[in-house]
Amino acid sequence: MWKYPWGYREGFIITLSVMVAGFAMQLVKGSGVHLPGWPVNGIILVVFILYLILVHRYVKHPLIRWLSSSGAAIASISVFTLLVLLMGFIPQKDPQANDFLKMTGLDHITRSWAYLLTSLFLLIVLGFTIMRRTLPFSIKNTAFFLNHAGLWIVIVAASLGSADLWRLSMSVNEGQVSFTAYDAQNNGYRLPFAIKLMDFKIDEYPPRLGLMNNADGSLKIKKGDKLFEVVEGSEAQLDGWKMVVVHYYENARKNLNRYEPTSMEGAAPAALVLAVERSQRDTVLGWISSGSHKVSPSFLPLNHEVSLAMISPAPRKYSSSIRIYESMNEYEDFTVEVNDPVKYRGWKIYQAGYNEKKGKWSRLSVFELVRDPWLPVVYTGIFMILIGSLYLVWMGRSAKPTAKQ
Amino acid sequence: MTWLEFPYFAFSAIFLWFTGVLLALVRLRGGAVILRDVLLISGTLLPLAFVLLLWDSLERPPFRTLAETRVWYTVFITVIGLVIYYRWRLVWMLIYTMVMGAVFLIINYVNPDTFDKTLMPALQSPWFIPHVIVYIIGYAFLAASSLIGIKGLYQLYRGKSPDHTLWLADNVVYIGFAFLTFGLLFGALWAKEAWGHYWSWDPKETWAFITWLVYLLYIHFRINKKSAIRTALWVLALAFAVLLICWFGINYLPSARSSVHVYST
Numbered sequence A: 001m002w003k004y005p006w007g008y009r010e011g012f013i014i015t016l017s018v019m020v021a022g023f024a025m026q027l028v029k030g031s032g033v034h035l036p037g038w039p040v041n042g043i044i045l046v047v048f049i050l051y052l053i054l055v056h057r058y059v060k061h062p063l064i065r066w067l068s069s070s071g072a073a074i075a076s077i078s079v080f081t082l083l084v085l086l087m088g089f090i091p092q093k094d095p096q097a098n099d100f101l102k103m104t105g106l107d108h109i110t111r112s113w114a115y116l117l118t119s120l121f122l123l124i125v126l127g128f129t130i131m132r133r134t135l136p137f138s139i140k141n142t143a144f145f146l147n148h149a150g151l152w153i154v155i156v157a158a159s160l161g162s163a164d165l166w167r168l169s170m171s172v173n174e175g176q177v178s179f180t181a182y183d184a185q186n187n188g189y190r191l192p193f194a195i196k197l198m199d200f201k202i203d204e205y206p207p208r209l210g211l212m213n214n215a216d217g218s219l220k221i222k223k224g225d226k227l228f229e230v231v232e233g234s235e236a237q238l239d240g241w242k243m244v245v246v247h248y249y250e251n252a253r254k255n256l257n258r259y260e261p262t263s264m265e266g267a268a269p270a271a272l273v274l275a276v277e278r279s280q281r282d283t284v285l286g287w288i289s290s291g292s293h294k295v296s297p298s299f300l301p302l303n304h305e306v307s308l309a310m311i312s313p314a315p316r317k318y319s320s321s322i323r324i325y326e327s328m329n330e331y332e333d334f335t336v337e338v339n340d341p342v343k344y345r346g347w348k349i350y351q352a353g354y355n356e357k358k359g360k361w362s363r364l365s366v367f368e369l370v371r372d373p374w375l376p377v378v379y380t381g382i383f384m385i386l387i388g389s390l391y392l393v394w395m396g397r398s399a400k401p402t403a404k405q
Numbered sequence B: 001m002t003w004l005e006f007p008y009f010a011f012s013a014i015f016l017w018f019t020g021v022l023l024a025l026v027r028l029r030g031g032a033v034i035l036r037d038v039l040l041i042s043g044t045l046l047p048l049a050f051v052l053l054l055w056d057s058l059e060r061p062p063f064r065t066l067a068e069t070r071v072w073y074t075v076f077i078t079v080i081g082l083v084i085y086y087r088w089r090l091v092w093m094l095i096y097t098m099v100m101g102a103v104f105l106i107i108n109y110v111n112p113d114t115f116d117k118t119l120m121p122a123l124q125s126p127w128f129i130p131h132v133i134v135y136i137i138g139y140a141f142l143a144a145s146s147l148i149g150i151k152g153l154y155q156l157y158r159g160k161s162p163d164h165t166l167w168l169a170d171n172v173v174y175i176g177f178a179f180l181t182f183g184l185l186f187g188a189l190w191a192k193e194a195w196g197h198y199w200s201w202d203p204k205e206t207w208a209f210i211t212w213l214v215y216l217l218y219i220h221f222r223i224n225k226k227s228a229i230r231t232a233l234w235v236l237a238l239a240f241a242v243l244l245i246c247w248f249g250i251n252y253l254p255s256a257r258s259s260v261h262v263y264s265t
């Protein structure tokens, strides 16, 4: 041991020491890492790159050569994997974490010193590897360069950029204008523009039929059961019963013992259903409704055991029409939808939620506003890895082994 | 097409594979060769036809529930088995993939999904299908690679050289790993559009990343060809266990209480 060239064993000792040093630092400092934002992170990046290049160029020590060996790579990837594994088992950002987890930073590993130092070591190994293998550059090393440099860029930009990442939340009611958005700790920030919610819309799937146990009100859905949609005229077979939807109103209100269509806020879907028991020839006719935040549901008792119920419709799509004000009389209109955010002056505005209790009657829309100036850098890295991986599929592993080896 | 018709497809496919594999085990000539090929290939076309018809009747891509992904897994793993069989004449790969395919179909028969057309808004994205398909292809290759690893261990045990087996394993891992990388990165690009950030260390993401790291380790361990072959083979065989934890086990982990990606069954 400890005679150059080093191998796996030295590698593991060194990398584990780096990790343990991180845990020690966490205990001493008593708090996690908060990386600095712009411009300090930019300066750190430049210094780091210069450091790697200069050391690679001028220091010819076997230690530096070892840092770009596969032994160092295995050791650093392994220890990094160990930390991610811990993240896989220990609930993260859990407010109920015990004191040991809090002290060591294990309840929030990505903010712990151990994680910072281990990934820094990984980046150093990866950095030297890239330079040793690809300087001077040859076409042969394209795939190697794309994968390794791409990964290096993704990790560096995602970590250093995290301090410049803004994720704010804003709730607006229909007709209202808001300037203020809140972070996860509920600190308010004034935005350079204002958002007015013009209209919030939900498009729903049809409600569905289900059998409910009278005893405890639970739905009786067996795996393999078909869930039937409630649409006027539709027919369904459930547990020996045949159901026919005689009438269906998307928005209805109860009037004595029947339902009639309405456009009143809080109206619920309702259906008149004819149910026929196939062996007994029992017939039941009656109204069912899923209810809403304002009105209670209606069930149709079929016998002592079960009733027919209407399962509340699930949202198919929801979207907000918004008007963004640059100033009092300078504005632009947009539609924000799930999976289809709006870009505005360096911000991305996402449709995050609504008042779920009110469902389609919600007049409130919740937006998430994200600003991530490092995103183009991260995406550059991601696309480099994508192309590098295509190359891996294409080339596969190098030459076939010769018969004798 | 609904899950009610599924048993006909499943059991016909299993019957076709079984007879096809039997024919593959014996030396054949002429028409029997064609019969074998027809049996094997049509066995795989049946679950494919089922899932495509299901797609049509659900009016949404059938990639949402575990049972739906299992049918795709069956299709892809048996296709890979066929490709490896015709390219390298590995009958045992054929048997393995067809048995795996049959197991998945039988799991679905015993434990089918509820018939459910709805797809939550966050899943209605052009990224959804490519993300899931590349993952399933990656999983299928990596499953094959761990079996190749076990074969290598057996060869070592019998005192034979596993060099050729390792060469095959490395190739299969490279392909599977590349698909895993696509899956991970497509997932990140999609998450950015749907949830506002490309990576949030959600438990499902964390486990997908762990799986990726384990195969990354294998690839780098193999760079140094002199290093212990036995260890490499064990890593390969066990890496699939990590992958399975990611796929199924995560639903049971305490750290996954808050995951947004845990599949509904």
Ligand code: HEM
Pocket: A068, A069, A070, A072, A073, A074, A076, A077, A122, A123, A125, A126, A129, A133, A144, A147, A148, A151, A385, B216, B219, B220, B223
């Ligand atoms: C996107 C992630 C990565 C991929 C796809 C990848 C892939 C590869 C491949 C295929 C090789 C073999 C090249 C050959 O034999 O010609 C290789 C070599 C190597 N990789 Fe990676 N790798 C990745 C990440 C890393 C990381 C994180 C490290 C180190 C911390 C690393 C360190 C190395 C080293 C030291 C070599 C040997 C290079 C040489 O000896 O010339 N790689 N990598």
